Amino acid sequence: MKDGAPGMTPEQEEEARRLEAGRLLFARPVNFFFAAQKLEGLPPASAPEVAFCGRSNVGKSSLINAIAGQNALARVSHTPGRTRQLNFFAAGEGTEHPLTIVDMPGYGFAQASKAVKADWQGLMFDYLRGRPTLRRVFLLMDARIETKDGDRAAMDLLGEAAVPFQIVLTKSDDAKPASRLLKRQQEMAEIVRKRVAAHPVVLTTSAAKGTGMPELRAALADIAASG
Numbered sequence: 001m002k003d004g005a006p007g008m009t010p011e012q013e014e015e016a017r018r019l020e021a022g023r024l025l026f027a028r029p030v031n032f033f034f035a036a037q038k039l040e041g042l043p044p045a046s047a048p049e050v051a052f053c054g055r056s057n058v059g060k061s062s063l064i065n066a067i068a069g070q071n072a073l074a075r076v077s078h079t080p081g082r083t084r085q086l087n088f089f090a091a092g093e094g095t096e097h098p099l100t101i102v103d104m105p106g107y108g109f110a111q112a113s114k115a116v117k118a119d120w121q122g123l124m125f126d127y128l129r130g131r132p133t134l135r136r137v138f139l140l141m142d143a144r145i146e147t148k149d150g151d152r153a154a155m156d157l158l159g160e161a162a163v164p165f166q167i168v169l170t171k172s173d174d175a176k177p178a179s180r181l182l183k184r185q186q187e188m189a190e191i192v193r194k195r196v197a198a199h200p201v202v203l204t205t206s207a208a209k210g211t212g213m214p215e216l217r218a219a220l221a222d223i224a225a226s227g
């Protein structure tokens with residue numbers, strides 16, 4: 001590794017190193033390799049794993065596509081709640097620090113029956129509890145709308161399953177005026193202070209504009225490198 005640029009503080013050098021690691025993790029194509037509708041027969045747990053979850057229509061597929069820099073990796077739907085399986089993607093294949101990315105089914109879709117919702121909670125909980133390589137869940141929240149009961153239920157579930165999670169605000173380009181985004185960020189900071197499983201850093205992103213992608217990739221590279 002090169003010495004840092006002149007004039008950079010050690011913190012800035014470290015941040016530059018993280019961002020570069022994030023860029024490198026996604027320099028190779030990300031590949032979809034498995035879809036599961038139930039827990040039996042999940043792919044063997046090998047690389048460190050992260051999962052993305054959030055309310056249906058939160059922009060999860062768009063965010064995964066933006067992280068990977070691939071338009072058609074995760075399907076972008078216009079009908080909320082259609083991603084109803086665990087989809088597995090491999091990042092950094094063939095490198096020293098690969099990462100498995102799991103796209104979890106969206107929750108909170110209005111039309112689902114109670115039985116379907118209960119099934120979903122069961123699947124999520126069993127996966128969260130039972131996956132030894134799962135390092136962190138990225139919980140996506142729409143920057144434009146307030147926290148819903150489903151979001152609180154998801155955070156409760158993560159807490160019960162003792163899985164660390166990090167909040168990612170999505171669609172920040174569409175959170176207007178700026179005071180609305182700020183209010184939402186403050187609300188997230190408050191949540192993070194109260195929930196022990198929550199990562200202290202809240203990431204603000206826009207898949208449409210690319211905002212926050214280098215930081216999110218860097219967070220993923222940290223996890224991949226931690227083994």
Ligand SMILES: Nc1nc2c(ncn2[C@@H]2O[C@H](COP(=O)(O)OP(=O)(O)OP(=O)(O)O)[C@@H](O)[C@H]2O)c(=O)[nH]1
Nearest residue numbers: 056057058059060061062076077080081106207208
């Ligand atoms: N303005 C804006 N719109 C976005 C952004 N990301 C996604 N969207 C829109 O939000 C809608 C939902 O996006 P998806 O990526 O399909 O959301 P999802 O969470 O995967 O949806 P489900 O499959 O229903 O769980 C689509 O109409 C997207 O175009 C963003 O960064 N900015």
